[in-house]
Amino acid sequence: MFRFPQRGYCFCIGDVIIMVRVELKEATKYYGERRGVEDINLSINDGEYLAVLGPTGSGKTTTMYLIAGLLSPSKGSILFDDEDISNVPAEDRSVGFVFEEYNLFPRMTVESNILFGPTVKDLNLIESRKISRELLALLNISGKEPNYPDEISGGQKQRVALARAIVSDARILVMDDPLRALDAKIREILQVELRKLVKDLGITCIHATHDTQEAMRVADRIAVFKDGMIVQIGTPEEVYNHPNSLYVAEFLGEGSTIEGKIDDIKEEKYLVLQDGSRINVETDLQKDEEAIALIPGELIDVYPISMKKKLNYHNIFEAVLLDVRCVGEFNELDLEIFGSRFKAKDLIGKEIPLKKKSKVLVATDKDDYRIFPKKEGKMINKKKSDRIINSNTQVGIDGSSVKKVKKK
Amino acid sequence: MSEIRFQHVTKIFGKSVEAVKDLSFIINDGEYISLIGPSGCGKTTTLRLLAGTILPTEGEILFDDQPMQNVRIQDRNIGFVFQHFAIFPHMTVSENIAYGPTVRGRSKREIEPLVEKALKSVQMSNKANLYPDSLSAPDWQKTALARVLASEARILLLDEPLGALDQKIREEFQLFLRDLVKREKLTAIHVTHDQAEALTISDRVAVLNKGRLIQLGTPSDLIYNPNHLFASFFVGESDFLEGVIIDDSAENAEVRIGQSLIKVNNMGVEKGKRVAVAVRREFFQVEPITTKGLTNSLPGEVIEDKFLGLLRRIRIKLENQQIIEAKIHAKHPVQFKENEKVIINIDPSVTRCFDFPKEGIVSALEM
Numbered sequence: 001m002f003r004f005p006q007r008g009y010c011f012c013i014g015d016v017i018i019m020v021r022v023e024l025k026e027a028t029k030y031y032g033e034r035r036g037v038e039d040i041n042l043s044i045n046d047g048e049y050l051a052v053l054g055p056t057g058s059g060k061t062t063t064m065y066l067i068a069g070l071l072s073p074s075k076g077s078i079l080f081d082d083e084d085i086s087n088v089p090a091e092d093r094s095v096g097f098v099f100e101e102y103n104l105f106p107r108m109t110v111e112s113n114i115l116f117g118p119t120v121k122d123l124n125l126i127e128s129r130k131i132s133r134e135l136l137a138l139l140n141i142s143g144k145e146p147n148y149p150d151e152i153s154g155g156q157k158q159r160v161a162l163a164r165a166i167v168s169d170a171r172i173l174v175m176d177d178p179l180r181a182l183d184a185k186i187r188e189i190l191q192v193e194l195r196k197l198v199k200d201l202g203i204t205c206i207h208a209t210h211d212t213q214e215a216m217r218v219a220d221r222i223a224v225f226k227d228g229m230i231v232q233i234g235t236p237e238e239v240y241n242h243p244n245s246l247y248v249a250e251f252l253g254e255g256s257t258i259e260g261k262i263d264d265i266k267e268e269k270y271l272v273l274q275d276g277s278r279i280n281v282e283t284d285l286q287k288d289e290e291a292i293a294l295i296p297g298e299l300i301d302v303y304p305i306s307m308k309k310k311l312n313y314h315n316i317f318e319a320v321l322l323d324v325r326c327v328g329e330f331n332e333l334d335l336e337i338f339g340s341r342f343k344a345k346d347l348i349g350k351e352i353p354l355k356k357k358s359k360v361l362v363a364t365d366k367d368d369y370r371i372f373p374k375k376e377g378k379m380i381n382k383k384k385s386d387r388i389i390n391s392n393t394q395v396g397i398d399g400s401s402v403k404k405v406k407k408k
Numbered sequence: 409m410s411e412i413r414f415q416h417v418t419k420i421f422g423k424s425v426e427a428v429k430d431l432s433f434i435i436n437d438g439e440y441i442s443l444i445g446p447s448g449c450g451k452t453t454t455l456r457l458l459a460g461t462i463l464p465t466e467g468e469i470l471f472d473d474q475p476m477q478n479v480r481i482q483d484r485n486i487g488f489v490f491q492h493f494a495i496f497p498h499m500t501v502s503e504n505i506a507y508g509p510t511v512r513g514r515s516k517r518e519i520e521p522l523v524e525k526a527l528k529s530v531q532m533s534n535k536a537n538l539y540p541d542s543l544s545a546p547d548w549q550k551t552a553l554a555r556v557l558a559s560e561a562r563i564l565l566l567d568e569p570l571g572a573l574d575q576k577i578r579e580e581f582q583l584f585l586r587d588l589v590k591r592e593k594l595t596a597i598h599v600t601h602d603q604a605e606a607l608t609i610s611d612r613v614a615v616l617n618k619g620r621l622i623q624l625g626t627p628s629d630l631i632y633n634p635n636h637l638f639a640s641f642f643v644g645e646s647d648f649l650e651g652v653i654i655d656d657s658a659e660n661a662e663v664r665i666g667q668s669l670i671k672v673n674n675m676g677v678e679k680g681k682r683v684a685v686a687v688r689r690e691f692f693q694v695e696p697i698t699t700k701g702l703t704n705s706l707p708g709e710v711i712e713d714k715f716l717g718l719l720r721r722i723r724i725k726l727e728n729q730q731i732i733e734a735k736i737h738a739k740h741p742v743q744f745k746e747n748e749k750v751i752i753n754i755d756p757s758v759t760r761c762f763d764f765p766k767e768g769i770v771s772a773l774e775m
Contacts, residue, residue: 216715216716347718
């Protein structure tokens, strides 16, 4: 395989940027009988930040290892810029890998840790040291070069691990839940820093996480995994607003679910609940089909009971407000509607003149509900599913229809 | 009754490591308190002092006005739940729960109803005869909670009890835990590094940093009225605008930020002083440059408009090159473009004004 000379970074004006398109074609990995991943088709564009999202055991780490070359696929292939590298060893793939554990050498200083790769690869050390300094400055840890790992904090260690992964020729950055071991606050800060770094350097990045918010914060696109397969892939907005299954909807957005039967009167569709309540919804499901509706908390609007005549919504129900909690950027409201517990979210900043245990009005529009047939859990909403198909073809295997953005 | 009182409690490890310093506060009977702060802030030390596994170097801890200095751990009427599920793998769920009362010498007839009640309370009655290895992580934690209930402890100490659970399960478990504590009328002290968890679950939250209590207040106190730079940094997300006080005479003080003047909450900071104006990211109002009628605003340029589900995060560069992040509702009608000029309007009443730390914001907060 062609080896790139040590590359310049995009913040070094005049140098060429080398970015890589990563493709997985029907990549499958079995550990003996057990499935790691199956039939993964994925195309990650040059300079794109992709988040791989799923619960523990959904195949995230396997996918990361396949791309980095720490595992080889049982079937299928992995391509970098159309070249099959399935059998190229990890050290020749120019992939920088960041693990959940920092894996720094405890007896080496920060700088020697970072320069370890360039040293064993026999790269120009003067140049590498310069890049290392620039990376540390970008990561807000300038001046820590002479320190040892046990003298710096967890967040700083992971920043060093990141610099080390990038400094030696990495064209692709693969990160397996890199922030999991860190405190929530430092995680928030590093999410923003990570995205900024990847975008500034223009490298291709794949980041596995089980945290939906993290995936949304860092990534251009999100691939949602379940049981070793990709169930949906798209921009954060697509997967969040137009989930293609109940699984994706529940994993991405905190919401409440209700079950019922579809009924129609004239053009309008209704979800009829067991107690006879009717909710106006938008769906392509037919009359009498059993359905599950999910409504994200932030789409539920709550008003005092006196407002009844002033509201203009498709659905207005009376509910009991069980609890109001201020949880940071929004208030969480526990409501009892139709005998079950619903959670609404309201951005703070607004006054809520509502009292606990009081009766309130819950207002929703018909397109706020995501309706899935009870059996399959698949999205049946024509307009929305069309959009999903479009987004899938846009990012399809050949990657050709994808608009390429290269930085100067 | 189980009111807990800390009086000037200091704990020094070895010769000079001050793990907690001069802690004074009261936890009311039946209250759910969380301790939050970065690693090394003293939250676990505080919990251990309560439990009695370590004793204060100075000061006193009282339970219902009774000094605890000479009271043994087993006599303090407390129960523990840790991040790592300390349950016996060779015992079934109900045997695990019965362990406490058994070693205390209770008779079998007394223990049975206790275990049954505890199992019911944590919704594990149908799993009573299973062994831990066939249970999921949340069920282990429920077993640990049931064991505390069966031992009839009145004070529940929780050290990162949800730390090992996945995000999604954590969120559900938080509500379960709060309900349980309130239903059983326990006094709970919960250590976590996750501020969202603390705000969701507690009646009041204590923010600690470097062994000191920074602020103890209700979740909405901490969000709306943080009384310290660190509290406003650690709870929620804020940006700190650097400026100089120009006028401190009115109810709202006037601050110069870059070329602009804005009004901020007058918190008694003197004229001429360098200040850090803390604004929660969700309180920035971002509008297109053409918007009229915004009276307290700063100009800026959009770097990125990123969708986050419930919210969108707009990164904006201000005139003085400082980069801030505004969080706006995902349904905000305007989609901002890269390099677009915008106005950031700030309601003076939501700002907090603190002395600018000498060493700079980044090192003062050790980000």
